[in-house]
Amino acid sequence: MSENVTLTIDGKDITGEKGQTIMDAALANDIYIPHLCHHPDLAPYGSCRVCTCLVNGRPQTACTFPISDGMEVENDTDTVNEMRKQIVEMLFVEGNHYCMFCEKSGNCELQALAYRFGVTTPRYPYQFPKREVDASHPNVWIDRDRCVLCARCIRASKDVDGKHAFDFAGRGPNRHISVDAADGIEHTPVDADDKAVQVCPVGSLMLKRQGYKIPIGQRKYDHEPIGTDIETGASKKQ
Numbered sequence: 375m376s377e378n379v380t381l382t383i384d385g386k387d388i389t390g391e392k393g394q395t396i397m398d399a400a401l402a403n404d405i406y407i408p409h410l411c412h413h414p415d416l417a418p419y420g421s422c423r424v425c426t427c428l429v430n431g432r433p434q435t436a437c438t439f440p441i442s443d444g445m446e447v448e449n450d451t452d453t454v455n456e457m458r459k460q461i462v463e464m465l466f467v468e469g470n471h472y473c474m475f476c477e478k479s480g481n482c483e484l485q486a487l488a489y490r491f492g493v494t495t496p497r498y499p500y501q502f503p504k505r506e507v508d509a510s511h512p513n514v515w516i517d518r519d520r521c522v523l524c525a526r527c528i529r530a531s532k533d534v535d536g537k538h539a540f541d542f543a544g545r546g547p548n549r550h551i552s553v554d555a556a557d558g559i560e561h562t563p564v565d566a567d568d569k570a571v572q573v574c575p576v577g578s579l580m581l582k583r584q585g586y587k588i589p590i591g592q593r594k595y596d597h598e599p600i601g602t603d604i605e606t607g608a609s610k611k612q
C-alpha cells in the first residue's frame with residue numbers, strides 16, 4: 375500500500391505518495407510547475423532547470439526532487455518565476471530560434487513558456503551558434519538550431535521506441551543531438567510515428583510535409599497559456 379506524504383505548494387496543503395517527485399505530486403493535484411525536459415511518459419531527466427522551485431528555501435528541480443512530509447515548496451511566486459524567466463531567456467540566446475517563421479510556432483513549449491513569463495527581448499547576448507540541419511530522412515528532419523538539449527528524443531527512442539537512435543555528442547557549447555548513423559538520420563531506424571518524434575517540445579525534430587498545417591488561431595497555445603490544461607484539470611480528461 376502506498377504511503378501518503380503531506381506537503382505544501384505555495385501554502386496549499388497537498389497529499390502525494392511516497393516516492394513521487396514534486397512534479398508528479400503537483401500534476402496529480404492540478405498544480406502546474408513549468409517544465410521543458412520533463413514529459414509524463416518519460417523518465418525524469420532534470421536538465422533544463424525550468425521546473426526549479428524553492429524547496430524549504432533552496433532551489434531544486436521539481437521533476438527530480440522527491441517529496442517528503444512537511445516540505446514547503448514555492449512554485450508560482452515572483453522570485454521563482456523570475457529565475458525561470460532567466461533560464462528561458464538563456465535557452466533562446468543559446469540556439470537560433472526564429473519563432474515568426476518556425477513551423478512549430480503556436481505549438482512550441484519554449485515559445486509558450488516565453489509568453490507565460492513575459493519574455494520580450496532576452497537580456498543576454500545572442501550567440502548565433504552554427505548548428506547542422508539533417509533532412510536526409512524521407513519523413514523526419516532535425517533542425518538543431520532549435521534544439522534545447524532536453525533529451526526527450528533520446529529517452530523516448532531508447533525507452534519507448536526501443537531504438538536508441540539519438541544521443542548527445544560534443545561538449546559545452548558544441549553539445550548537440552547526434553544520430554546513430556554516420557551518414558545521417560536517413561540511415562537510422564527512426565520512423566515518423568516514433569514517440570521520439572512526437573515528444574520534441576520545440577521545432578527541432580519534426581515531421582516533413584506538416585509545416586503550418588494548423589492555421590493560426592487553432593494552434594495549441596493560441597488562446598490559453600501553457601499549463602492552463604493542467605491548472606483546469608483538462609489534461610487529465612484527455
Ligand code: FES
Nearest residue numbers: 409420423425437
Ligand atoms: S523540467 Fe525539471 S529540469 Fe527540466
